[in-house]
Amino acid sequence: MLSDKIIVPLDVPTEAEAIALLDRLPQVSFWKVGLELFVSCGSGILTTLKQRQKRIFLDLKFHDIPNTVAGACRAAAGYGVDLVTIHATAGKEALSLAQQAAQEGAKIAGVAPPKLIAITVLTSLSARQLAFELKIPLELPEYALEMALLAREAGLDGAVCSPQEVEQLRQTCGDDFLLVCPGVRPSWAAKGDQTRSLTPAQAIQAGADYLVIGRPITAAASPEEAWERICQEIAAE
Numbered sequence: 001m002l003s004d005k006i007i008v009p010l011d012v013p014t015e016a017e018a019i020a021l022l023d024r025l026p027q028v029s030f031w032k033v034g035l036e037l038f039v040s041c042g043s044g045i046l047t048t049l050k051q052r053q054k055r056i057f058l059d060l061k062f063h064d065i066p067n068t069v070a071g072a073c074r075a076a077a078g079y080g081v082d083l084v085t086i087h088a089t090a091g092k093e094a095l096s097l098a099q100q101a102a103q104e105g106a107k108i109a110g111v112a113p114p115k116l117i118a119i120t121v122l123t124s125l126s127a128r129q130l131a132f133e134l135k136i137p138l139e140l141p142e143y144a145l146e147m148a149l150l151a152r153e154a155g156l157d158g159a160v161c162s163p164q165e166v167e168q169l170r171q172t173c174g175d176d177f178l179l180v181c182p183g184v185r186p187s188w189a190a191k192g193d194q195t196r197s198l199t200p201a202q203a204i205q206a207g208a209d210y211l212v213i214g215r216p217i218t219a220a221a222s223p224e225e226a227w228e229r230i231c232q233e234i235a236a237e
């Protein structure tokens with residue numbers, strides 16, 4: 001089902017608000033737990049999601065020295081989640097050790113290992129910021145591709161990229177490399193802090209495996225209607 005390709009982030013500050021969203025949108029099969037909720041409430045929400053047989057994207061975007069990210073990925077894998085993120089800019093050694101540690105953590109916990117995916121370039125960053133604030137001398141699409149290739153060389157399962165880069169990453173990294181796209185915006189939704197967006201239908205056509213769509217659904221007057229509208233728009237293409 002195309003709707004299973006949509007991951008909805010639980011970007012709320014309390015467990016009660018997260019559970020209210022789960023109750024309101026039982027049709028959503030894949031949820032994302034990110035920094036705000038995990039730092040506020042801890043891992044209890046992961047248990048709740050598993051009890052409801054939901055798939056889980058644990059998006060904590062690890063970025064540290066190799067030994068530390070490996071330890072974090074070992075622990076994250078133990079929760080039995082489906083996807084875990086690390087920044088590609090942690091470097092090849094960190095990525096490779098993190099991947100090994102995720103496999104070990106899952107084995108120790110007796111759960112299936114998560115797919116470890118690397119953040120290439122945050123979807124909020126513009127080409128201008130990359131060049132003038134971060135002083136990256138490559139064009140943004142080229143840099144995103146280099147980060148994805150680094151992740152692939154290190155043995156990771158995939159990458160997080162904006163929908164505007166996904167076609168090129170798909171062509172170069174192949175069909176087996178998982179590509180997850182946040183920064184997706186229906187034509188009728190506000191972009192907010194996302195600078196490199198496409199619509200859900202465009203992102204899927206360009207080769208995304210999964211779309212992360214948050215505020216257009218969760219901040220809508222009717223999240224149910226927003227979800228339905230997005231599903232219809234994807235199906236119509």
Ligand SMILES: O=c1ccn([C@@H]2O[C@H](COP(=O)(O)O)[C@@H](O)[C@H]2O)c(=O)[nH]1
Pocket residue numbers: 009011032034059119121122123124160182183184192194212213214215216
């Ligand atoms: O490059 C990235 C990586 C992660 N995210 C996360 O996705 C969602 C997007 O939410 P919206 O409300 O649809 O903007 C959010 O949880 C981010 O932490 C991202 O946007 N870009």
